[in-house]
Amino acid sequence: MIESRLITPTNGPVSGTIRPPGSKSITNRALIIAAMANGTSSLTGVLFSKDTEVMLESLHRLGIAVQHDSAAGTCRVEGCGGTIPAEKAELWLENSGTSIRFLTSLCALGRGPYELDGVERMRERPIGDLVSALNALGANVQCRDQSTQCPPVIVDSASDNRLGGAVDIAGNLSSQFLSSLLMMAPAADAPVTLNVEGELVSKPYVTMTIQMMKAFGVTVSHPDDLSSFQIPPQKYVAQQYDIEPDASAASYFLGAAAVTGGRVTVDGLSKNALQGDVEFATALERMGCEVTWNASSVTVTGKPLCGVDIDMNAISDTAQTLATVACFADSPTTIRNVGHMRHKETDRIAAVVTELRRAGIQAEEFDDGLKIFPGVPQPAEIHTYDDHRMAMSFSLLGLRAKGICILDPGCTSKTYPNYFDDLQQLCDGTLSGDSSDQAAASQRSVS
Ligand SMILES: O=C(O)C1=C[C@@H](OP(=O)(O)O)[C@@H](O)[C@H](O)C1
Numbered sequence: 008m009i010e011s012r013l014i015t016p017t018n019g020p021v022s023g024t025i026r027p028p029g030s031k032s033i034t035n036r037a038l039i040i041a042a043m044a045n046g047t048s049s050l051t052g053v054l055f056s057k058d059t060e061v062m063l064e065s066l067h068r069l070g071i072a073v074q075h076d077s078a079a080g081t082c083r084v085e086g087c088g089g090t091i092p093a094e095k096a097e098l099w100l101e102n103s104g105t106s107i108r109f110l111t112s113l114c115a116l117g118r119g120p121y122e123l124d125g126v127e128r129m130r131e132r133p134i135g136d137l138v139s140a141l142n143a144l145g146a147n148v149q150c151r152d153q154s155t156q157c158p159p160v161i162v163d164s165a166s167d168n169r170l171g172g173a174v175d176i177a178g179n180l181s182s183q184f185l186s187s188l189l190m191m192a193p194a195a196d197a198p199v200t201l202n203v204e205g206e207l208v209s210k211p212y213v214t215m216t217i218q219m220m221k222a223f224g225v226t227v228s229h230p231d232d233l234s235s236f237q238i239p240p241q242k243y244v245a246q247q248y249d250i251e252p253d254a255s256a257a258s259y260f261l262g263a264a265a266v267t268g269g270r271v272t273v274d275g276l277s278k279n280a281l282q283g284d285v286e287f288a289t290a291l292e293r294m295g296c297e298v299t300w301n302a303s304s305v306t307v308t309g310k311p312l313c314g315v316d317i318d319m320n321a322i323s324d325t326a327q328t329l330a331t332v333a334c335f336a337d338s339p340t341t342i343r344n345v346g347h348m349r350h351k352e353t354d355r356i357a358a359v360v361t362e363l364r365r366a367g368i369q370a371e372e373f374d375d376g377l378k379i380f381p382g383v384p385q386p387a388e389i390h391t392y393d394d395h396r397m398a399m400s401f402s403l404l405g406l407r408a409k410g411i412c413i414l415d416p417g418c419t420s421k422t423y424p425n426y427f428d429d430l431q432q433l434c435d436g437t438l439s440g441d442s443s444d445q446a447a448a449s450q451r452s453v454s
Pocket residue numbers: 031032033104105180181182183186208209212323324347
């Protein structure tokens with residue numbers, strides 16, 4: 008296994024078209040919802056990476072039959088109508104936040120015991136607010152170590168258990184708790200009302216959840232400000248469902264156009280995508296890039312970059328990308344309102360500031376944001392903290408500066424196993440995606 012990857016600066020502007028692999032967030036929602044549906048769902052454009060493989064393995068352990076073809080990017084899921092066939096299971100979720108949070112609520116529909124756990128960092132990522140809300144709905148869920156309110160989580164509901172009612176759910180640490188409860192709610196025994204307590208971060212992911220529930224035949228009533236949700240008992244109906252390419256992954260290629268003054272088209276994403284992270288293109292537009300939205304693609308043309316003062320609460324998975332692009336602007340960039348980035352694969356605010364400084368870029372850390380000063384990156388070994396987005400975003404520095412070496416590049420396997428190959432091929436213009444080849448089309452295509 009390669010321990011590090013030296014990024015070769017490009018000879019000039021990067022130009023090309025790329026279709027990133029399927030969205031992690033949509034894949035893991037589609038798998039959960041299809042598992043709960045009545046009937047067999049066919050999913051296309053599915054992401055196969057660590058985060059979705061742990062979900063697939065967990066569904067298998069819960070007794071839900073899923074046939075998958077990773078080369079074709081497809082899954083057939085035999086839904087269980089909101090019941091869990093396995094009466095006990097141990098689930099291993101690595102460091103996949105969506106998987107452990109979504110599966111905790113799914114397990115609450117079963118007749119336990121189920122145990123959900125992950126890697127050391129997972130044992131530091133909060134889940135207590137979700138656990139409390141599930142208990143308030145009538146489930147029996149506990150963090151094994153109650154002092155941390157983090158995984159491992161044990162779900163053990165009695166056979167005469169009934170779920171339903173009105174509960175508060177905090178949304179300031181992660182929106183995934185709310186998404187998890189929303190997807191499970193239609194299978195409860197009585198109507199569920201979810202009231203968001205205080206701030207809700209990462210709002211577009213909640214809108215994505217509701218839209219996907221609707222696509223599988225379930226309606227949720229809620230005010231426009233997403234402060235509360237009413238979900239009566241309903242059945243999901245199995246669907247043929249096509250998954251969009253991953254918009255967070257797209258940010259690195261659009262960023263490559265921005266930092267090299269090139270022109271990159273991401274195929275399969277448009278302004279009305281389910282993923283809020285498509286708005287990363289708009290952030291680049293604010294920095295001076297030219298952005299063209301088409302019916303099913305977006306193109307970014309790099310122009311001289313200016314610094315921006317930007318709130319990235321809604322699209323924080325792309326904040327690391329913007330931070331590396333910001334090194335090449337003509338003035339400082341401030342990224343605000345992203346305190347929730349401290350609870351992800353690593354403390355991403357601290358990690359980005361530390362690694363920018365390691366590469367000779369001046370950066371400042373705030374409680375809930377960071378400021379990046381323009382500069383010329385110096386040769387450095389970039390530490391990635393087992394965070395795929397550290398590896399992918401810092402590769403952009405290496406497109407412009409010599410000697411940027413990404414340590415543990417294999418960590419991109421969490422959401423994008425082929426990232427470095429795709430980046431290389433986009434930069435070289437060496438790979439042409441064969442659109443008649445289903446595998447290539449569904450997993451990636453670069454031309
Ligand atoms: O619901 C989802 O699919 C996600 C929500 C976001 O997390 P938070 O809600 O914890 O910010 C995001 O960072 C994560 O990659 C995926």
